[in-house]
Structures are given as C-alpha cells and as structure tokens.
Amino acid sequence: MKITEETIKHVAVLSRLEINEKDLGQVTEQMSSIINMADQLSEVDTAVVEETVQVVDRDTVFRADQPEHWQDRTELMKNVPDQANGFIKVPVIINKDEDE
Amino acid sequence: MNYLNEDIDSLNQKLAQGTLEADQLAQDTVANIKQTDDQLNAWITVQEDAKPDQDLDFAHHKLAGIPIAIKDNIITKDVKTTAASHILDNYLPVYDATVIEKLKEAHVTFVGKTNLDEFAMGSSTEHSYFGITHNPWNLDKVPGGSSGGSAVAVASGQVVAALGSDTGGSIRQPAAFNGIFGIKPTYGRVSRWGLIAFASSLDEIGVMSKRAKTSAQVLNVIAGQDEHDSTLSTRAVPDFTRFIGQAVKGMRVAVVKEYLDAVDGDMHDVIEQQIAVLKEAGAIIDEVSLPLTKYVVPDYYIIASSEASSNLQRFDGIRYGYRSKDAKDLLDVYVKSRSEGFGEEVQRRIMLGSFALSAGSYDRFFRQAAKVRTLICQDFDRIFADHDVIVGPTTTTPAFDIGSEIADPIKMYNNDILTISANLAGIPAASVPAGLVDGMPVGLQIMAKRFDEGSIFKVADFIERSNKFYEQTPTGMED
Numbered sequence: 201m202k203i204t205e206e207t208i209k210h211v212a213v214l215s216r217l218e219i220n221e222k223d224l225g226q227v228t229e230q231m232s233s234i235i236n237m238a239d240q241l242s243e244v245d246t247a248v249v250e251e252t253v254q255v256v257d258r259d260t261v262f263r264a265d266q267p268e269h270w271q272d273r274t275e276l277m278k279n280v281p282d283q284a285n286g287f288i289k290v291p292v293i294i295n296k297d298e299d300e
Numbered sequence: 301m302n303y304l305n306e307d308i309d310s311l312n313q314k315l316a317q318g319t320l321e322a323d324q325l326a327q328d329t330v331a332n333i334k335q336t337d338d339q340l341n342a343w344i345t346v347q348e349d350a351k352p353d354q355d356l357d358f359a360h361h362k363l364a365g366i367p368i369a370i371k372d373n374i375i376t377k378d379v380k381t382t383a384a385s386h387i388l389d390n391y392l393p394v395y396d397a398t399v400i401e402k403l404k405e406a407h408v409t410f411v412g413k414t415n416l417d418e419f420a421m422g423s424s425t426e427h428s429y430f431g432i433t434h435n436p437w438n439l440d441k442v443p444g445g446s447s448g449g450s451a452v453a454v455a456s457g458q459v460v461a462a463l464g465s466d467t468g469g470s471i472r473q474p475a476a477f478n479g480i481f482g483i484k485p486t487y488g489r490v491s492r493w494g495l496i497a498f499a500s501s502l503d504e505i506g507v508m509s510k511r512a513k514t515s516a517q518v519l520n521v522i523a524g525q526d527e528h529d530s531t532l533s534t535r536a537v538p539d540f541t542r543f544i545g546q547a548v549k550g551m552r553v554a555v556v557k558e559y560l561d562a563v564d565g566d567m568h569d570v571i572e573q574q575i576a577v578l579k580e581a582g583a584i585i586d587e588v589s590l591p592l593t594k595y596v597v598p599d600y601y602i603i604a605s606s607e608a609s610s611n612l613q614r615f616d617g618i619r620y621g622y623r624s625k626d627a628k629d630l631l632d633v634y635v636k637s638r639s640e641g642f643g644e645e646v647q648r649r650i651m652l653g654s655f656a657l658s659a660g661s662y663d664r665f666f667r668q669a670a671k672v673r674t675l676i677c678q679d680f681d682r683i684f685a686d687h688d689v690i691v692g693p694t695t696t697t698p699a700f701d702i703g704s705e706i707a708d709p710i711k712m713y714n715n716d717i718l719t720i721s722a723n724l725a726g727i728p729a730a731s732v733p734a735g736l737v738d739g740m741p742v743g744l745q746i747m748a749k750r751f752d753e754g755s756i757f758k759v760a761d762f763i764e765r766s767n768k769f770y771e772q773t774p775t776g777m778e779d
Contacts, residue, residue: 207655214654215609216616216634217647227651230709234652237710238598241668244675251670252677254501255726256488256533256750263527275394279620288618293630 201239203232301328304457304773307514308362311460315358315365322352322365326409329367333411333458339439339777342452344372344430345380346412353407362517364407369453369462372413373420374505375494376400379410383496384428385418387615387622387641397494398529399463399505399522406521411459414449418643419612420465420498422446423473423715426706427645434702435477436774437740441699444474447508451478454508455774461509461518467498468600469694469719471506472731476694476743479733479769481760482508483515486750487726488533490519491526499607500531502600502723510770512732512760516540519753535751543757549582551759552687558593559692559718559745567742570735571693574744577766578691578759588683588690592676593721597713599676600720601649602656602669608646609653615641648709673724680725684749689759693718694731694743718745728753732760733769741769 208228212219219227273286282289314320333346356364370376373383375393377400382388396404403410417427425433425448433448435441436456443452447464451474454462464471466484475482484506495505505522507515517540524537555575563571579585617623617637624636642650656665683690695718705712722729727750731743744763748755764770 208651211651211655211658214658215647215650216613216631216638217642217650218635218639230648231651231655233710234601234648234713235655237713238602238652238656238665238669240598241595241602241672242664244592244595244668244672246668246671246675249671249674251667252674253670254531255677255724256486256531271394278394279391281617281621281623290618290633291627291629 201236203228203235301325301332302457303460306460307511308366308460308517311366312358312362315356322356322409325365326350326352326367326411329411329459336456336458336777339434340436340452340456341431341433342414342449342456342458344382344384344413344415344449347379347410350409350411352409356407361406363403363521365409367409367411367459368403368518369412369414369450369459370400370410371416371447371450371462371464373416373465373496374399374463375496376410376413379413381413381496382429383419384416384430385642385646386429387637389429389622391620395494398491398526400494402522414453414462416449417446418646419496419608420446420467420470421608421645421649423469423712424705425449425474426702427643429643432702435699436777437479437699438776440701441740442477442702444477444699446470448474450508451475451480451482454478454480454510456777461507461514463505463522464508465495465503465505466723467502467604468723469716471508472694472719472729472743472745473716475508475731477699477741479741479772479774480508480510481512481515481730481732481764482506483519483730483753483756484722484728485519485523485753486728488531489523489537489728489751489753491529491532493526493528497611499604500611501607502604504723512757512764513541513544516544516757533751538754540753540757543754544761546758547581548578548759548762551583551689551755553578553583553585554588554683554687554690555585556590556593556690556692557587558590562696562718563693566737567693567697570737570742571744574734574763574767575691577763581762586687588687590679590721592672592679593717595672596676596720596724597717599669599672600716600724601652601713602665603673603724605649605653606656606666607653609650609657612646612650617641645709676721677725680721680727688748688755690747691759692745694745698737698740698742722747726750728756730756730760732763733767734763735767735769739775
C-alpha cells in the first residue's frame with residue numbers, strides 16, 4: 201500500500217500534531233512500513249466473521265442516580281495551566297476584527 | 301530494608317509480633333530506594349515522607365504496613381502521576397484509582413510511583429520522559445516494558461510487590477526479563493477506573509512480585525467490585541491464595557507449536573525443561589496450534605493505536621497537563637501542546653490510530669482487525685475447551701541491550717508477539733521465572749480461560765517450587 205507525504209500530513213491534522221517539513225520524509229517512510237506491516241491482516245479471510253470490540257460479557261453496572269458534590273471547584277482548578285477569575289483561560293477564539 | 305528474601309507472610313508475621321515496626325519499615329524502604337535507584341532509575345516519584353496508617357490490624361489485613369510500588373500511570377490523589385510523559389509531568393490527581401482506594405482500605409504503605417514507557421507504550425522502558433530504567437541483572441540491558449520500573453523495583457528488592465498495567469504484555473515481558481512473577485488478570489477482573497487509558501479494550505491492571513503467592517494476596521485486595529467501571533465483571537472473586545501449593549497432577553496443559561518455534565537454542569531448552577517438569581508431576585501435555593499467531597502483532601497495533609488515538613484526545617493543554625507557551629490561537633494550543641508534550645513513540649501510535657480510523661481506511665484496517673480479533677478469541681476458546689492452561693515462552697529472547705532496538709519500531713513491536721494474544725482475547729496470563737540464559741532471566745508464560753486465574757497460580761507456584769528461581773538474586777548491580 202502506497203503511503204504518501206500528503207497522507208501523513210492529513211493524518212497529522214486529524215491527530216492534532218504537527219510534523220516539521222524536514223522530518224516529513226522520514227516520518228512517512230516509518231509510518232509506511234508500520235502501515236504495510238498492519239496491512240498483512242488483509243490476507244485473513246473474514247468474509248463471514250463478526251467484529252469483536254469488547255471481549256467480556258457485559259454486566260451492566262448500576263449505581264444510584266443521585267447527584268453528588270464530587271469535586272471541589274478549587275481542587276479541579278489546581279491542574280489548569282492558565283486561569284483568570286476562576287475560569288480556564290485560553291487564547292482568543294474569535295478575532296475582534298472578524299467580528300466587526 | 302531489602303526485600304529479596306521477604307514476602308508478605310514473612311513481613312506480616314514480623315509486624316504482628318512487633319519485631320518490625322511499620323514506621324521503620326517505611327523509612328528503611330525509602331532509604332534503600334534512594335540508595336539503589338541511582339543505578340536503576342526505577343522510580344519517578346519517591347514519597348520520602350511515606351507513613352503507614354496508625355493502629356494497623358495485622359491479623360485482618362495481611363498487607364497492612366507493607367510498602368508497595370505503583371506504576372505511574374495509576375492515579376494517586378495528591379501524589380504526582382505522570383504516565384512518564386512531559387504532557388503530565390506536573391499533574392496532581394484529585395482522586396484515587398479504585399485499586400488505590402482498595403489498597404488504602406487494606407492499609408498498604410505507599411512509597412512512590414515507578415517508571416514506565418510513556419503512556420505505557422513500549423517494550424523496554426526506554427520511552428520515558430524521566431529517563432531509561434536499567435535491568436538489575438545487567439545494567440546495560442533493558443528491563444522490558446512498559447512496567448519496567450515496577451519489575452525492577454521488585455527484582456532488585458526495593459519492594460515486595462508492585463502494581464503494573466498490561467495492554468499487550470507490559471507486565472509479563474518485564475517480569476520475564478527481570479526474573480520475577482507477573483500476572484495480567486482476566487479483562488474485567490480488576491477495575492480500570494483511574495488507570496490512565498491507553499487502549500481501553502485491552503488494558504488491565506495486574507501485580508508483580510517475587511513469589512506467585514504474594515501476587516495472589518495483592519490480587520485478592522484489588523480485584524472485583526467497582527461501580528465506576530462498566531466493563532468490570534460482577535462475578536465473585538475467589539481467594540486466589542487457595543490455589544497456592546496445589547498439585548498439577550491431571551491438569552491438561554497445551555503447548556502452542558508456534559510459540560515454541562519462536563524461540564531457539566538455550567531458551568528453547570529452558571522452556572522445554574519446565575514443560576518436562578510439569579509432565580513428570582502428572583500433567584497431561586498436548587501440542588496444539590494457533591495458526592493466527594503471525595497476525596497478532598498487526599492486529600494489536602491497529603486496535604491498540606486506534607483506541608490510544610481516541611483516548612489521548614483528552615490531552616489538549618486546556619484543563620490539565622502541559623500547555624505550549626507559543627500558542628497563538630485555540631487550535632495552536634492543541635497542536636503545539638500535543639506536539640511538544642508527547643514523545644516520539646506516542647505520536648507515532650496516535651498517527652497510526654488516526655490513520656486506521658480515518659474515513660478511507662476504517663474498513664480495511666480497524667474493522668478487519670476487529671474481525672481477526674474474533675478469530676483469535678475463537679482459537680483460544682477451542683483450546684480451552686479441553687485444556688486448563690497453555691504454557692510456553694513469555695518472550696522470544698532474554699532482555700536486549702539498551703539502545704539496540706529503539707530506532708526500529710517494527711522490531712520493537714515484534715517483541716510482544718507471544719504476549720499480545722492474551723490481551724486480544726481478554727484471558728488471564730502470567731510469567732513465572734523459568735531459568736537463566738547467558739546470565740539473564742527468561743520467563744515461562746501461563747495462560748488460562750477467562751476468570752480462571754486459579755489455574756495460573758497453581759501452575760506458577762508449582763514451577764516456582766520446582767526450580768526455586770526465587771533464591772537467585774540479580775547480579776548486575778554495583779556495590
């Protein structure tokens with residue numbers, strides 16, 4: 201299966217990762233060999249086989265449907281990388297000029 | 301305190317009799333870790349102020365006051381949990397994993413968190429943001445992975461037991477490389493709540509220790525009951541220690557031809573020897589075939605990477621974890637934080653997973669892998685219809701040299717060929733020391749049908765008593 205640099209760039213966008221132009225050739229080559237290793241699976245005849253996504257018989261786990269105060273806000277904010285006035289702070293999403 | 305000649309029973313007895321104080325035990329454990337870990341790098345966080353609970357009830361809680369190591373992808377409230385990643389290097393959890401809650405109820409003493417391959421992705425513990433862990437049998441060799449830190453902590457006598465996690469062999473392969481026992485229970489036996497997810501349909505928390513009985517005692521505490529994990533089985537959990545000391549006479553043991561063919565030379569001989577010991581003791585040995593073995597590595601890497609790419613979406617630099625300083629807009633926060641925060645192997649697997657799940661590839665890769673998984677499960681069901689256990693080698697070679705495989709991902713991935721199937725089928729599997737090859741330990745893998753960990757403990761304990769490997773101590777550490 202032919203994997204091109206364009207495919208890898210597209211996969212990087214889907215993955216929310218960036219690849220430097222200088223590394224692109226090497227990453228493509230490496231991903232290509234891994235994908236071709238994985239493609240060996242197409243040799244297996246699975247025409248009449250169902251998929252397995254979960255191996256254990258599912259026993260539904262129930263718990264009482266009661267709201268509870270599980271976490272303290274300050275506790276939860278402890279790990280937030282950037283915050284202001286008790287809110288999580290992120291870079292501007294809507295540019296003011298675009299809004300006008 | 302060094303635990304090479306101790307187990308939970310011996311420590312519990314000394315604590316109960318008062319010849320050993322729990323406080324002293326905690327302090328001595330931390331002191332020994334600090335003294336030996338310069339060479340090994342088995343730990344990411346050592347809790348220097350580790351303190352046992354007060355008024356411990358040693359009669360009712362076998363594990364009371366006993367220091368245990370925790371792999372650093374298991375969430376511990378107020379103790380840094382990093383998954384060995386830059387993206388979580390300062391993460392302070394606000395809750396405990398269920399296994400930690402259960403160990404707290406048993407009054408275990410927590411002494412810290414052990415090193416691993418980043419997000420448990422790897423077979424050598426070379427892919428850690430916190431540096432490489434070294435094998436105590438030979439410091440130039442890898443300890444295996446991804447639970448390399450936990451394996452080394454046990455093998456070097458820093459602790460008597462450790463928790464690990466196993467997605468494709470991450471407990472059994474390092475157990476084999478370090479000459480200890482390690483068990484991955486049945487999928488659904490132990491709650492995954494609070495285990496930082498890698499591949500949710502394959503991940504399982506398990507135990508590593510020098511003796512099988514020790515792992516049975518810890519598994520007794522962490523297995524079963526949790527309303528937070530919908531994949532957890534509601535089956536009753538037996539007392540696993542009652543399988544220790546039982547005879548193997550009459551047990552039906554399958555030996556997989558493809559597994560034995562995967563090893564050669566001295567390693568083949570060591571494994572054959574252990575099988576011969578079982579036969580001599582009255583076990584019935586049959587050769588069987590698992591013809592799909594050659595497909596388990598590609599099958600695993602498609603499924604595991606697809607689930608990983610989905611699970612690791614949550615690391616976006618917004619609510620917790622590393623955030624890039626250079627991000628100019630929101631998309632930039634995601635892309636830059638992830639690109640700077642994740643290591644090379646993790647990025648590789650996210651990309652492979654995104655590829656396998658993408659619109660043009662889903663049927664050919666993910667759906668096909670899920671179908672092949674069905675056939676692998678059916679093969680095991682067929683063997684377990686008339687066998688109690690499968691035994692064979694855990695790995696194809698003993699521990700390899702540090703740096704020798706890291707540049708070749710496919711070579712590294714193939715290290716797991718003998719352990720992966722158990723995760724795909726959700727069956728329990730363990731590795732017990734089989735002997736030494738060129739001065740390095742090799743492991744015998746034991747697999748059983750779902751929820752039959754008992755048969756594994758029975759065989760592992762028998763092998764332990766036969767070869768007495770536990771009397772050997774690692775030879776690679778410098779004084």
